[in-house]
Amino acid sequence: MASERHDRAAAAKQLVMDNARRHGMDDAEIYVAYSPYGGLRIRVVHEALAPHSESNRHEKLLAGIDAEVAELLTPDEAEWYGPPFAEYDIPIPVWADVLERSDSSEDLQFASDLDSDIESPVVVTFYSLRGGVGRTTALASTARILAARGRRVLCIDMDFEAPGLPYLFGLSEPTSDVGALPLLLALEQGETPDIRDHVARAHRADELYCLPAGKLDADYAQRLRLLDPESWYRDSPNPLHALLDLARSSSLAPDIVLIDSRTGISSVSAPLLFDVSDLAVICFFPHTQARIGTELLVRSMLAAKTRRSSDAYAIAPEPRFLVTPIPPGPSAEQVRDKALTWIDSWLSAVDSRRSTEVGKLQGDELTHFISYAPEVAFRDQVSLTNAIHEAYGPIADWLEQLLPQSNQSSVVGSVSKSDILGQLDFSTGTAEHQESFFEDFVKTKMSVQAMDSRYPLVIGRKGTGKTAVFRWLFERAESRPIPVVAPNAFRDRAPWSLGARGFSAIERRLGMRNADWQTFWTCYTALTAALSLAAEDITPADSPFDIALQDLISKGSNLDELDVVETISNMIEDSEAALKAARWLRLIDDRLEEEKFLLFDGLDTGFGNDAESRKRREEAVTGLFTFLTETESRLSKLAFKVLLRVDIWQQLRFENKSHLFGRSIQLLWRDQADYFKTVLKQAVRSEAFRRALDAASIGSNVDQWQESEVFQAWNLLVGERMKGGKTTFTRNWVWNRLADGQGDHGPRALSQLFHAAVGWEAREEARSPYDRSYIRPRALVPSLETVSDEAVQSLHEEFPELDALIHALEAVGRTPLDPTEIAQVDPEATGELDLALEVGLLAVHEGTVEEVRRYRVPDLYRHALGMTRRGQA
Structure with a gap:
């Protein structure tokens, strides 16, 4: 885009030159550039224009040219107008221009988004629209931390109207003609000063330097009147750019330059924020008076282009927010929430300008909060205390991200990257379908405990590795376990394992015979143990039931759910079915020479997903644990291992549930x-x-x-x-x-x-x-x-009861959110909020689990729901 505008400006200049020659002005001074608003800006100076009116001058020189700004002048008039503008395609970063173009549709990219490192030094401006928010203290504290980490840091005091940065470093007042103000004026005059003559070392042990504003005296006030930042962009070289170049090329060679800017809309703050800064730390307190001005500032920054920009890409100054001082007490959370609400709303306006490769801006990642601390606020000098590290360390972390990485060399030289990617x-897939499962399985302290017979219950949230534990035990345990209930993928090797239809049929048979789920599990576990042992060529104990056990064994992998359901039905017809099955299980236990697990997995979805199936699951699993707690102490070789989703476990109510306290493992990473x-x-x-x-x-x-x-x-x-x-x-x-x-x-x-x-x-x-x-x-x-x-x-697949809530979250479209927002979309969806908390779809953002004022949707789900991260206005 820049090159295209340059070509158009060159073509316009050629037309002006042709027009000037036709009217005898071959030696005219001609300047053509683009204005900040996108139109042509033209200046022609020649003495032959003296007798002509302004309209005649336009007719002679601008025929066929549409100019937004035209300065057609005699030499005397040009002297009154001032020096000519620079002929390059950079908008002048003054407040009037920047605020005018505070909206943009161009892609928004920062220096930190680039794959390659930017050239040092990184330039960061600390700015506040209003005073009294600890801006200078934040800069000095951050500088001390960075320098202590081994960074070369140059701090520049450009709060010319109220300088004070050197005093926070314990430096004395500079001598006359030393400082940023006289240095900039010298550069304006074309001089070549040495920046080292103006800089003081701020710490003996660290590479920390300070460039003061200047000596406060009568000469300082006169110099300040001469400062004209707008003229810097009409001249070449630009004095502000030249100052930073001096620092870079000197022996100081800072990694990072921290600039303390004047508050408000000062003439100097505009080029600092909108041109030279790679990142700007905006300090503010969320008082209503600060909202409109800070919002406009942020919008303007996100529409600006820094001097890092090129024909290949445009770079905007990157915003960071320092909210300070946060008051102590219960109001602190309200202040934080209010500030993030503002920031998220400001940033959301540019969501469409951020590509998926760099990601949308998120207020909580760009914001740091500083609590009010008297021991910091009333210090005359900044020292590296624990309080300083805790308060300002995160700001130093921000800034270090822009510095070159420690390992800048290629890591792909010895091994082809294409080979590795290929x-x-x-x-x-899930654990049951991974071909390289055993190669990839990571044995953690938690997973090892989950395989220990001392822990009959293993619980975990979806995807935390329950089935991985089952598969490892089922396929790698030294003593082959007995899979009583198995996930679908393993049912070819455990054909007696029941699924949703089988459990539904069992429920009907239990109702017909007035039997309970505890009786079912006793009978079913004994039967599956006998079938599993027979599959291992171990002769099971004789059955106390009148069932065709050998017929079932002979079916092998052709055994199906109907066979099992009918066999269990025959067993529970016996009025003493539970007692007989318990004895059978003990007899099987007596025959074993080594410990074997009774594995129960696939219970989460094995019953089905509709409301009726979930109710059946709750009753059945309750019966399973009643059976487990009453039976396990009577077995010496058979050990229970139940793998269950944590939300199901939390909903269960049965006697002696507390007996499993300390004997369960929750899979957590x-x-x-x-x-x-x-x-x-x-x-x-x-x-x-x-x-x-x-x-x-x-x-x-x-x-x-x-x-x-x-x-x-x-x-x-x-x-x-x-x-x-x-x-x-x-x-x-x-x-x-x-x-x-x-x-x-x-x-x-x-x-x-x-x-x-x-x-x-x-x-x-x-x-x-x-x-x-x-x-x-x-x-x-x-x-x-x-x-x-x-x-x-x-x-959707595992918790279909959450579908209404998921659709409501999509409709709300932002997080955090209030429960009433969900109710406005679908009142019935609020009935699933507790489940959503249990399974991790939602988190408590504000309030308590018992009384949630606002919910937060984690990033894991937020993107697919199309939700932006912003607060409520």
Whole structure:
């Protein structure tokens, strides 16, 4: 676009030159450029224009040209008009122009969105529309933290009307002719000063430097009157740009420049915010008086183009929000919520300008809150206390994201990236369908406990690995277990396992014979134990029932549900069925020489998904646990292992439920390293990736990796840091976004994320090569939407009772949300809010579980529901 406008301006200039020659003005001074509003700006200076009126001048020089601004002047008039404008396609970043063009339809991209690092130094402006919000303290504290981390930091005090930054570093007042103000004026005059003559070292041990505004005296006030930031963009070189270039090229060579800007709409703050800053920290308190002005500021920033922009891409200054000071007490949460509500509404206006590759802006990731702390507020100088680190460390984290990564070299030199992308194969299916399941299975402390006979109950949310535990026990346990109830995928090897129709038929038979579910489970478990042992060529104990057991055994894999239902029906006709079945089970137990698990899995969906089926499941599973608690102590070799979804377990009510306290394991992924091993084990199946690990001196036995090796391999695969956002590391970004409303994680979602990311990276690599990791961090952003679609589809399948609520959330379209918003869409949907909390579709955003004022939809589901992240106005 810029090159096109340049060509049009050049063509217009040629026409003006031709017109001038026709009228004897061959030596005219001619300037042509585009104005901030997109029209042509033309200036012609020649003495021959003196006798002509303004309209005649237009007729002679601008024939065939449509100019928005035309300065057709004699030399005397030109002297009065002032110097000519610069002939390049950069809008002048002054408040009037910027506020006028505060809306844009162009793609919105920041320096932190780029795959490549930007040239140092990174420039950050701290700004506030109003005073009294701790802006300068925030800058000085952040500077101290960055310098303590080994960064070279230059702080510039450009709050010319009220300078004070040096004093927070304990520096004395500068001498005359030293400071940013005299330095800028010297650069305006074409001088070549040495910036080091104006800078003071702010800390002996760290590379922290301060450029003060200047010495406050009569000369300072006179110099301030001479400052004309708008003229910087008519001249070449630009003094502000020249100042930053001086810093970069000097021995100071800062990694980052922090600029303290004047409050309000000052002449200096506009170029700082809209031109030279890669990132701007906007400090404010959410007082009503600050809302309109701060909103307009944000809109203007998001429509501006910094000097990092080029013909290839436009770069806008990136906003960050520092809300301060947060008052103590119960009002703190209200202040935070109000500020995020404002910020989310401001940012949502540019959602359509953000591509899926970089992701939409999210207020809570771009905002930091500083609580009021007297020990900080009343300090004359900033020192590195724990309070300072805690309060301002997150701001330093933000800024470090723009700095070059520690490992800038290519990681794909020794191993072909195309080979690795071609070999990487991440499973998107469930545990029962994964061909490489045993290679990929990660044994965590929790999963090992889940396989221990001391824990008869294993609970977990959907996708946390219950079926993985079942499959490992079923196929890898030294002593083959007895699968009483198995998921669908395993029923060819456990043909006696009942499904929804079988359980429905059993319920009818129980009603006809006035029997209960506890009796069923006793009979059914004894029968399946006998059938399973016979399949292992172990002669089961004789049945105390008059049933054709040998006929059932001889059917083998041809056994079907009807056979089982009819056999159980015959057993429960006996008035002493429960007692006889219990004795049969004990006799079987006596015959065993080693411990065997009685496995119960597939109970979650095995009964069906309609309301009647769910009621049947609740009654049946209640009967199962009554049977378990009364039976297990009488068995020495047979050990119960029930795998159940946690929300089902929480709804059950039965006597002696407390007997399972301390004897159950909930599958949770609380350790990032263990969680990430689930995809890294899949990655090392790639021979090419194993070679890459070897080149990085990392072994390929993932089970033996320490945490540092896990993260090193992770960084090799997908990079260390995300670009943009509050969460610095890719591992944190993934961890936060794949969590459900309860904070739980499922390995399947992680595999789905990487499966999608590999495909995205392969397509993008053909267009834009990237060599710092085999999958660039940016690939995770669009891939998350694929995972979200899968997660919501899974909810539809397993929790159909949530369909009305899911449709209501889609209609509301934003999160957090009030329960009344759901009721307005569908009053009946509010009846499923408790279930939605239990399964992680929703989380409590404000209030308590007992009294929720607002809900939040986690990112895992939010994308597929088409919900934006914003508060209520």
